[in-house]
Amino acid sequence: MRILVTGGAGYIGSHMVKLLGEGGYDVLTVDNLSEGSPQFVLYGALRVVDLLNFKALEEVLLEFKPHAVIHFAAKVKVPESVKKPLLYYENNLMGTVNLLQAMERAGVKYLIFSSTAAVYGIPQRMPVKEEDPTNPINPYGWSKLFAERAIRDYSYSTGIKYAILRYFNVAGADPEGRIGQVSKEPTHLILRAVKVATGQIPYIEVFGADYNTSDGTCIRDYVHVMDLCEAHLRALEHLIAGGESDVFNIGYGRGYTVLEVINKVKEVSKVDFEVRYASRREGDPPALVADSTKAKEILQWKPKYDDLEFIIKTALNWERKYINR
Ligand code: UDP
Numbered sequence: 001m002r003i004l005v006t007g008g009a010g011y012i013g014s015h016m017v018k019l020l021g022e023g024g025y026d027v028l029t030v031d032n033l034s035e036g037s038p039q040f041v042l043y044g045a046l047r048v049v050d051l052l053n054f055k056a057l058e059e060v061l062l063e064f065k066p067h068a069v070i071h072f073a074a075k076v077k078v079p080e081s082v083k084k085p086l087l088y089y090e091n092n093l094m095g096t097v098n099l100l101q102a103m104e105r106a107g108v109k110y111l112i113f114s115s116t117a118a119v120y121g122i123p124q125r126m127p128v129k130e131e132d133p134t135n136p137i138n139p140y141g142w143s144k145l146f147a148e149r150a151i152r153d154y155s156y157s158t159g160i161k162y163a164i165l166r167y168f169n170v171a172g173a174d175p176e177g178r179i180g181q182v183s184k185e186p187t188h189l190i191l192r193a194v195k196v197a198t199g200q201i202p203y204i205e206v207f208g209a210d211y212n213t214s215d216g217t218c219i220r221d222y223v224h225v226m227d228l229c230e231a232h233l234r235a236l237e238h239l240i241a242g243g244e245s246d247v248f249n250i251g252y253g254r255g256y257t258v259l260e261v262i263n264k265v266k267e268v269s270k271v272d273f274e275v276r277y278a279s280r281r282e283g284d285p286p287a288l289v290a291d292s293t294k295a296k297e298i299l300q301w302k303p304k305y306d307d308l309e310f311i312i313k314t315a316l317n318w319e320r321k322y323i324n325r
Contacts, residue, residue: 009036168251180318251290
């Protein structure tokens with residue numbers, strides 16, 4: 001079966017390509033290489049195409065004729081989205097619209113879409129369920145929510161099947177250490193913390209210690225990247241077997257504060273690095289924890305790495321390996 005992966009040279013996409021390749025799927029990556037790197041595409045070919053270039057995108061789809069598309073390519077940094085909202089609407093919404101149009105031309109029937117817990121904004125209850133209100137508090141969340149809407153409406157009019165996966169905080173790396181997270185300007189907590197632990201950044205900042213949580217810092221539900229990719233595979237199988245289009249939260253249902261994460265990175269790395277307190281970061285909800293019962297029941301998603309220590313270990317292993325290249 002042919003699967004086209006957008007953003008397959010990036011962090012999550014490259015782990016997905018690995019999982020698909022190992023599973024015997026015929027995979028093709030489409031990536032503009034704005035964040036990704038060709039060396040992370042372990043299976044199948046890479047086509048360097050920007051989703052905003054409709055002609056080039058259409059050509060790839062018409063040529064490869066995928067059975068399904070898994071769509072990761074996007075801008076994903078909350079602080080950047082606050083500063084450059086149009087960049088986010090352009091890439092995340094218009095990129096998705098172009099992809100849907102190219103899929104229509106090529107007759108592709110299945111789409112797995114990478115969405116985010118940021119669509120919930122500040123949830124009214126925790127853990128969050130899929131039917132809870134969506135009300136993003138930053139342009140990143142809105143750009144993904146608009147893209148979700150476009151997918152649903154397009155599905156309604158054409159009958160294509162979709163699975164929208166709303167990720168909570170994705171972290172960690174391939175347990176075999178072949179690929180991991182690389183970012184030109186890293187903003188994510190675990191990535192930054194392991195970079196501090198490996199001496200690439202001098203100290204870590206805690207953005208806000210005055211939230212209404214156990215230690216005053218924000219709570220997030222960190223999910224290992226391979227478990228997340230596994231959920232995509234399950235979603236794909238679900239749709240192909242005739243399952244209904246649907247939206248699924250992907251997280252472990254357990255939250256950790258920023259300080260708990262930092263202390264775990266110190267413990268795992270055995271490096272007592274410097275921590276500085278800074279003001280709140282714009283666009284940050286105080287807590288985000290998933291209720292993923294639906295993914296477990298309907299997709300039969302069975303996470304294997306629900307362990308913060310393991311997530312940090314794999315992230316740290318990758319970081320040590322990558323800087324030593
Ligand atoms: N955070 C922090 N210091 C950092 C990076 C992140 O205190 O150097 C906090 C951030 O404010 C948020 C949490 O860690 O409360 C998770 O942020 P991240 O950027 O990893 O993911 P997000 O939840 O924004 O998608």
